[in-house]
Each structure stands twice: as structure tokens, then as C-alpha cells.
Amino acid sequence: MAEFVYRPTKNRGFYLRMRLLHKSRLSPEKSTFFRCYKWVLWISLSLYFFSSYFISHKPIPLSKIHLLNSNSVHPSRALFESVNRTLQESGADRGSFKDLKLFVYELPQKYNEDWLANQRCSSHLFAAEVAIHKALLNSGVRTFDPYEADFFFVPVYVSCNFSTVNGFPAIGHARSLLSSAIQHISSQYLFWNRSQGSDHVFVASHDYGACFHTMEDRATADGIPEFMRNSIILQTFGVEYKHRCQDVEHVVIPPYIPPDSIRKTLEKSPVTGRRDIWVFFRGKMEVNPKNISGKFYSKKVRTEIWRRYNGDRRFYLHRHRYAGYQSEIVRSVFCLCPLGWAPWSPRLVESVALGCVPVIIADGIRLPFPSAIRWAEISLRVAEKDVKKLGRILEHVAATNLSSIQRNLWDPEVRRTLMFNEEVQEGDATWQVMEALYAKLDKSYRRSKVSSQ
Numbered sequence: 001m002a003e004f005v006y007r008p009t010k011n012r013g014f015y016l017r018m019r020l021l022h023k024s025r026l027s028p029e030k031s032t033f034f035r036c037y038k039w040v041l042w043i044s045l046s047l048y049f050f051s052s053y054f055i056s057h058k059p060i061p062l063s064k065i066h067l068l069n070s071n072s073v074h075p076s077r078a079l080f081e082s083v084n085r086t087l088q089e090s091g092a093d094r095g096s097f098k099d100l101k102l103f104v105y106e107l108p109q110k111y112n113e114d115w116l117a118n119q120r121c122s123s124h125l126f127a128a129e130v131a132i133h134k135a136l137l138n139s140g141v142r143t144f145d146p147y148e149a150d151f152f153f154v155p156v157y158v159s160c161n162f163s164t165v166n167g168f169p170a171i172g173h174a175r176s177l178l179s180s181a182i183q184h185i186s187s188q189y190l191f192w193n194r195s196q197g198s199d200h201v202f203v204a205s206h207d208y209g210a211c212f213h214t215m216e217d218r219a220t221a222d223g224i225p226e227f228m229r230n231s232i233i234l235q236t237f238g239v240e241y242k243h244r245c246q247d248v249e250h251v252v253i254p255p256y257i258p259p260d261s262i263r264k265t266l267e268k269s270p271v272t273g274r275r276d277i278w279v280f281f282r283g284k285m286e287v288n289p290k291n292i293s294g295k296f297y298s299k300k301v302r303t304e305i306w307r308r309y310n311g312d313r314r315f316y317l318h319r320h321r322y323a324g325y326q327s328e329i330v331r332s333v334f335c336l337c338p339l340g341w342a343p344w345s346p347r348l349v350e351s352v353a354l355g356c357v358p359v360i361i362a363d364g365i366r367l368p369f370p371s372a373i374r375w376a377e378i379s380l381r382v383a384e385k386d387v388k389k390l391g392r393i394l395e396h397v398a399a400t401n402l403s404s405i406q407r408n409l410w411d412p413e414v415r416r417t418l419m420f421n422e423e424v425q426e427g428d429a430t431w432q433v434m435e436a437l438y439a440k441l442d443k444s445y446r447r448s449k450v451s452s453q
């Protein structure tokens with residue numbers, strides 16, 4: 001039996017706020033209140049923009065719009081966008097996902113909230129699965145009416161089963177947890193079955209994305225679980241060549257770094273401050289790499305870096321963990337981002353956010369949000385085979401175009417692109433995800449029905 005179960009959210013404050021968008025469900029008296037409220041807000045905003053338009057004849061930056069409303073209820077996106085549209089009829093509007101609608105499933109707590117009992121769950125490098133969920137709950141694209149949704153977000157946290165031995169997240173249970181969540185939504189709601197999951201969105205923030213294994217050979221052998229192959233996967237893994245673990249509709253996303261940690265680091269030392277470390281790397285560099293069924297960690301690239309440049313005074317290389325390493329990144333000119341088991345690394349996000357030029361050493365890696373970040377202008381890519389020439393390559397850059405790379409990199413707009421914030425901010429990582437989903441609206445079951453009518 002096709003039964004759709006609707007449950008209101010527990011988060012009352014937010015629920016009310018979102019209800020501004022859905023006046024159809026409001027009780028009459030509340031509705032009048034909110035309608036008046038909305039009109040007052042609308043009229044004052046319009047007056048403000050109208051008058052400033054004539055005074056300055058320049059578009060108002062978005063930041064002003066946010067400020068204007070920061071101590072009131074969030075304006076509904078529709079309201080805010082109509083204001084923006086009267087300002088500029090330009091179609092090249094970056095907030096062009098204005099009519100995108102996304103439904104966030106409310107799943108039993110065992111799929112998500114229960115895992116947050118461990119604090120690391122929302123802060124470690126795979127925590128994009130938590131961060132995107134939180135940001136979407138509070139975003140203007142969220143709808144409470146699944147019938148008007150273009151996409152369905154399935155919030156399952158699979159990376160928070162930390163090993164008691166080494167603290168790493170064990171993802172062995174990921175497939176069964178996801179499969180059970182899909183079982184749940186496909187029996188409780190009718191939206192999974194009607195599209196075979198093709199308008200459903202998941203996060204897979206692990207080494208090999210939706211293949212859910214840390215070792216590439218196992219990951220590719222297992223492939224993406226059958227039940228997710230029609231869906232849209234937001235994943236950290238991405239390469240320029242054909243790979244089983246990205247053989248699915250997907251968006252490459254950055255790994256998670258807590259925005260607070262970046263803010264705190266920058267409070268102490270600004271991006272444009274002194275950079276007295278020339279080349280920085282801290283992390284696992286095996287002196288004698290182990291042969292693990294024919295594979296070597298980092299394809300021995302990190303070992304090569306250590307062998308060649310340990311002892312070179314221009315290189316600040318450390319093999320041990322240090323919690324304050326962000327303070328080292330912000331002091332560095334170049335930050336090495338070599339592959340580990342997988343090509344991507346959280347160092348990339350921290351380097352960009354802290355203004356250290358990322359030196360990406362991972363052949364074939366596909367970087368997140370290429371339409372928002374012109375990677376060639378803010379980073380360097382060094383082929384794995386050229387790692388022995390690293391010193392000379394970086395010297396050449398330092399002597400020629402380093403300052404132009406830094407100028408591009410230090411643009412605040414670029415630096416915020418890779419950060420997930422609790423509330424979506426213009427241009428941040430969740431914003432980029434929405435843009436990417438907006439570009440996939442042809443996958444929306446609802447729209448395909450509307451347009452074929």
C-alpha cells in the first residue's frame with residue numbers, strides 16, 4: 001500500500017520559520033499575523049532598495065540584505081529573491097536555484113542523530129554528511145511538502161562508528177545501514193518507488209565515495225551498492241578518468257573542516273600575515289612503506305617527499321600529528337597535498353581556507369566545484385612522477401607567478417567556497433551543492449511529470 005506518512009519536525013523554532021514559506025498550512029489567525037509581517041518586511045525592504053537604487057544606482061551586495069534581517073526572522077527566500085529580481089534583471093544570477101525544492105526525510109534517529117552522541121561525528125573529515133544535512137534543514141530550498149520537491153535528501157550518517165582500536169571510522173556497516181534506510185523510506189513513502197531513487201540525494205564522504213571501502217581494490221571490486229546506483233551522490237571522491245566508484249550521477253564535494261577552527265586560526269594570524277614556512281607538510285610519511293596486497297600508501301609519493309626533502313631547510317616536514325597544525329598552515333607559502341590511499345585530502349580545504357597555496361600531487365584528481373573555483377589560478381598541480389623535482393618547480397613558481405596565485409587565492413569569495421556552515425551562506429559549500437543540484441533538475445521526477453503534461 002502506498003502510504004505517505006507526514007510527521008512535523010521537532011525543531012519548533014525552525015518549523016515556524018519555514019512555515020512562512022507555506023502559508024497554505026497555517027491556521028487563519030497565524031496566517032494573518034505572518035502575512036502582515038511578511039508585507040511589512042517586504043515593503044520596508046522594497047523601500048530600502050528602491051531608494052538606494054536611485055541614490056547609488058548600484059546593486060546592493062547580498063551581505064547588506066543579510067544584515068538588514070539578521071535580528072528578525074529570516075526572510076523567506078521567495079521574498080528575498082523578488083526583491084533581488086527588481087534590482088537586476090540579469091539571468092546570470094548566482095542564486096539561480098531560487099525555485100529548487102528539496103525535501104529532507106525525517107528518519108528514525110538510529111540513522112543519524114544517535115551517532116551525534118560522539119562529538120567527533122560532526123567534526124571529523126567525513127562529517128560533510130552531517131554538515132550538509134544540518135545546513136539543508138535550515139535552508140530556503142527546503143520544502144515540507146514532498147509532492148512539490150525536486151529532490152529528496154536521505155540523511156544517513158555512516159562514518160561515525162569510530163574504531164575503539166585506532167579511532168578511525170569503521171565504514172563496514174555503511175551498506176547495511178543505507179540499505180535499511182532505503183527499506184524504510186520506500187515502505188513509508190511513495191517517492192522512492194516512483195523514481196527508483198533517481199531524484200534522491202545521498203552523501204558519501206569517504207575515500208572512495210559510494211563504494212564504501214578505504215582500499216581501492218576492495219572498493220572497485222564491491223562497486224557502488226545496487227540500491228544507490230540510480231541516485232545522486234555527493235562525494236569527496238572524484239577522478240578525471242573512468243572509475244567504478246563514480247559511475248553514478250554525482251557531485252564532487254570537499255571534505256569537512258569545522259569553520260570555527262578556521263575562524264579561530266585566522267583571528268590569531270590573518271591570511272595576509274607573515275609566511276615564514278616555505279613548504280609545509282605534516283602527516284603520514286612512511287620511511288619504509290608497507291606492501292599491502294601489492295599497493296603502497298600514497299603510491300610512495302609521500303615516502304619520496306620525505307627522502308628527498310627531509311633535511312632541506314626550506315621544507316618543513318613532520319611525520320607526527322599535532323593538533324595546532326592549522327597555525328602552521330597559515331604561516332606557510334606552499335602546502336603539499338599529496339594523495340593518501342585516495343587522491344583527495346582535507347589538506348586541500350585547509351590550505352585554501354588559510355591562504356596557503358595548495359600543491360596538489362594526485363594524478364587525475366577531480367577537484368570540487370570547478371564552476372566556482374578556477375583551480376588553475378589558485379593552486380599548483382605536480383605530477384606524481386615529478387615529485388623529485390618539487391624543490392625546483394616551487395622555486396620557479398616563487399620567482400614568477402606566486403604573487404598572482406596568492407592574490408587569487410586570498411579572495412575571500414574563493415576561500416569560503418569549500419566550507420560547510422551550519423546556516424547556508426552565499427557561495428559556501430552547501431550553496432555550491434545546491435547550484436550543482438539545480439543543474440541536475442532534469443533528474444527531478446516532479447518536473448519531468450509537469451513538463452510532459
Ligand SMILES: *[C@@H]1O[C@H](CO)[C@@H](O)[C@H](O)[C@H]1NC(C)=O
Nearest residue numbers: 001002003186187189190193
Ligand atoms: C515500493 O516497492 C517495494 C518493493 O517492490 C515494496 O515492498 C514497497 O511496498 C513499495 N512501497 C510503496 C510505498 O508502495
Ligand SMILES: *[C@@H]1O[C@H](CO)[C@@H](O)[C@H](O)[C@H]1NC(C)=O
Nearest residue numbers: 059084088090093094095096
Ligand atoms: C542578487 O542580484 C545580484 C546582482 O545581480 C547578484 O550578484 C546576486 O547573486 C543575486 N543574489 C541572489 C541570491 O539572487
Ligand SMILES: *[C@@H]1O[C@H](CO)[C@@H](O)[C@H](O)[C@H]1NC(C)=O
Nearest residue numbers: 161162163170171172173177
Ligand atoms: C561498528 O563497527 C564495528 C567494527 O567494525 C562493528 O562490529 C559494529 O557492528 C559496528 N556498529 C554498528 C552499529 O554498525
Ligand SMILES: *[C@@H]1O[C@H](CO)[C@@H](O)[C@H](O)[C@H]1NC(C)=O
Nearest residue numbers: 289290291292293294295296
Ligand atoms: C607486493 O606484494 C605483492 C603480493 O602481495 C607482490 O606480488 C608484489 O610483487 C609486491 N611488490 C613489491 C614492489 O614488492
Ligand SMILES: *[C@@H]1O[C@H](CO)[C@@H](O)[C@H](O)[C@H]1NC(C)=O
Nearest residue numbers: 376377378397400401404405
Ligand atoms: C604559474 O606558473 C606555473 C608554472 O610555470 C604554471 O603551471 C601555472 O599555470 C601558473 N599559474 C598562474 C595562475 O599563472
